[in-house]
Amino acid sequence: MILVIAEQRDGKLNRATWETIAAAQQLAGGMPIKVAVLGGATGAVAQEVASAAVAEVLVAEHAALEPYTPDAYASASRSLIESASPTYVLLPHTYQTRDFAPLLAARLRKPLITDVTAISGTGADAAFVRPMFQGKLAAHVKPAGGPPAIVTTQIGAFRADAAQKGGSAAVRKVDIQVDPGAVRQKPEAPFREAKQAVDLGQAERIVAVGRGIKSQENIPLAEKLAKAMDAEVAASRPICDNGWLPMERQIGSSGQTVAPKLYVALGISGAIQHLVGMKGSRTIVAINKDAEAPIFEVADYGIVGDLFEIAPAIITELEKS
Amino acid sequence: MKIAVCIKQVPTREWQPRLNDSKTWIREQDVSYEMNEPDAYALEEALRLREKHGGEVVVCSAGPARVQTVIREALARGADRAIHVEHDSLGAADAFVIAEALAAAMKDENFDLVLTGLQSDDQGHGQTGVILAERLGMPSSTIIMDVQVDSSTGSGQVAALRVKRELEGGWFQWIAMPLPALLTIQSGINQLRYATLKGIMAAKKKEIRKAALPDGLQPAQQIVGLAVPTRSKQTQMINGSPADAAKELVRRLREEARAL
Numbered sequence: 412m413i414l415v416i417a418e419q420r421d422g423k424l425n426r427a428t429w430e431t432i433a434a435a436q437q438l439a440g441g442m443p444i445k446v447a448v449l450g451g452a453t454g455a456v457a458q459e460v461a462s463a464a465v466a467e468v469l470v471a472e473h474a475a476l477e478p479y480t481p482d483a484y485a486s487a488s489r490s491l492i493e494s495a496s497p498t499y500v501l502l503p504h505t506y507q508t509r510d511f512a513p514l515l516a517a518r519l520r521k522p523l524i525t526d527v528t529a530i531s532g533t534g535a536d537a538a539f540v541r542p543m544f545q546g547k548l549a550a551h552v553k554p555a556g557g558p559p560a561i562v563t564t565q566i567g568a569f570r571a572d573a574a575q576k577g578g579s580a581a582v583r584k585v586d587i588q589v590d591p592g593a594v595r596q597k598p599e600a601p602f603r604e605a606k607q608a609v610d611l612g613q614a615e616r617i618v619a620v621g622r623g624i625k626s627q628e629n630i631p632l633a634e635k636l637a638k639a640m641d642a643e644v645a646a647s648r649p650i651c652d653n654g655w656l657p658m659e660r661q662i663g664s665s666g667q668t669v670a671p672k673l674y675v676a677l678g679i680s681g682a683i684q685h686l687v688g689m690k691g692s693r694t695i696v697a698i699n700k701d702a703e704a705p706i707f708e709v710a711d712y713g714i715v716g717d718l719f720e721i722a723p724a725i726i727t728e729l730e731k732s
Numbered sequence: 733m734k735i736a737v738c739i740k741q742v743p744t745r746e747w748q749p750r751l752n753d754s755k756t757w758i759r760e761q762d763v764s765y766e767m768n769e770p771d772a773y774a775l776e777e778a779l780r781l782r783e784k785h786g787g788e789v790v791v792c793s794a795g796p797a798r799v800q801t802v803i804r805e806a807l808a809r810g811a812d813r814a815i816h817v818e819h820d821s822l823g824a825a826d827a828f829v830i831a832e833a834l835a836a837a838m839k840d841e842n843f844d845l846v847l848t849g850l851q852s853d854d855q856g857h858g859q860t861g862v863i864l865a866e867r868l869g870m871p872s873s874t875i876i877m878d879v880q881v882d883s884s885t886g887s888g889q890v891a892a893l894r895v896k897r898e899l900e901g902g903w904f905q906w907i908a909m910p911l912p913a914l915l916t917i918q919s920g921i922n923q924l925r926y927a928t929l930k931g932i933m934a935a936k937k938k939e940i941r942k943a944a945l946p947d948g949l950q951p952a953q954q955i956v957g958l959a960v961p962t963r964s965k966q967t968q969m970i971n972g973s974p975a976d977a978a979k980e981l982v983r984r985l986r987e988e989a990r991a992l
Contacts, residue, residue, distance in 0.1 A: 523857070
């Protein structure tokens with residue numbers, strides 16, 4: 412049996428859960444799939460996932476699960492897993508999963524295979540494909556030491572619309588054990604820091620810079636290229652960490668997700684945290700000195716070379732007409 | 733405050749991958765190494781906390797003899813001493829083995845705070861810190877962008893720690909926790925310092941305690957194959973001089989992609 416742990420906040424399903432359901436259906440090879448919904452009050456989330464082609468939806472509600480803490484979620488998930496005895500436990504590789512899944516694995520003393528982008532084979536013999544070395548290599552890994560194995564699926568790696576729907580699965584409430592006294596984290600309300608003055612999601616074209624730009628003095632080159640292309644300037648995380656461009660111009664898992672008509676990646680190697688924020692762009696151009704950089708895997712057009720020569724040449728070309 | 737920082741040595745960003753003969757790991761003789769970037773931020777945060785609250789910073793690393801280089805570098809940046817769990821097998825070990833190895837060497841030190849990077853730039857499991865916290869009996873919080881210690885309450889079982897956790901899409905959250913605790917640090921939490929000549933000289937005299945790898949640690953996963961990833965898109969590579977490539981790119985963006 413495969414247990415998918417859905418992610419919800421305030422009764423709203425995280426869409427990445429559908430990607431994980433699609434992965435579970437691909438992995439199943441005849442094994443039944445159950446989806447568990449955890450939370451304080453989970454509202455209509457169970458009904459929503461019950462439209463998937465799965466055997467059953469389990470609802471595990473407990474006051475100690477609201478607000479989210481890793482201690483409570485690890486306890487609740489452990490309780491669920493010990494009563495359901497799945498072969499695999501699948502979750503979307505969100506920041507919340509990254510916070511509590513290792514704790515769950517440590518307590519169960521069971522394998523956790525993170526950030527999975529593909530599955531080869533089905534059932535108990537499956538191998539899981541995950542990036543290593545910053546995406547330069549892809550590893551096929553197998554869990555060791557017997558079931559269950561916990562697997563997290565990379566955001567965007569499986570298609571949500573590929574999840575098979577099957578009418579309505581039975582929804583069942585289950586009891587779980589969580590000791591509120593054993594929850595050590597006391598969270599405050601989430602907040603947003605940047606005022607999001609620029610909504611990069613609305614930009615038709617984006618010129619994004621990465622480490623290849625080398626220093627803050629070179630940022631105007633990217634701005635000039637953006638102006639010539641009638642584009643907004645954005646950046647990968649290290650550029651914003653260094654304060655060379657403001658945080659609200661960051662693209663990636665910790666910044667904004669964009670899908671413009673044109674995305675020009677200037678000196679961006681393409682760490683997965685960046686790719687998840689832009690790989691849906693219609694046309695992607697990568698300019699990088701390293702021919703092996705992972706950014707070329709998602710690019711439509713690639714130029715291998717020195718961006719300090721190529722970007723000015725593009726500006727000159729655009730100014731001609 | 734007694735602070736531990738866990739540091740991993742990983743291949744440099746410029747390293748081009750080459751595989752071993754069985755295609756299950758990299759050819760280690762070709763690799764040049766550096767300090768895992770998120771761990772460098774964890775070290776910097778530890779040094780800043782020591783400057784503010786006093787105490788000591790202890791660097792902990794599990795790996796083959798080669799990791800001495802990054803241990804010395806951390807000592808040169810200002811850490812006080814180090815613990816090195818040394819074994820050749822640790823270079824390719826998974827998160828469970830590394831966490832168990834570190835836990836065994838660290839547990840009698842009774843650290844108040846343990847910092848790690850949020851994930852490594854090599855295997856990138858993103859688990860070692862949290863598993864280590866569980867083995868040391870500490871609460872954990874991950875992807876941390878700010879650390880505040882309330883020194884007035886000391887290190888008893890009170891809400892002595894307040895940390896800013898990064899959520900997705902530009903959201904954050906403050907979380908209070910008792911000490912001792914373990915935090916995994918996000919890159920960019922601070923501005924890194926570099927070693928001074930004086931620091932490099934001083935590091936030579938600092939203690940590195942060697943610890944043995946406990947027997948019988950079992951990996952939780954096995955790499956059955958390693959390969960250069962297959963391309964999801966057919967990328968059209970544009971060659972030629974910068975001027976020619978620029979001209980061709982602009983033409984294709986206008987005529988084929990209609991993106992300009």
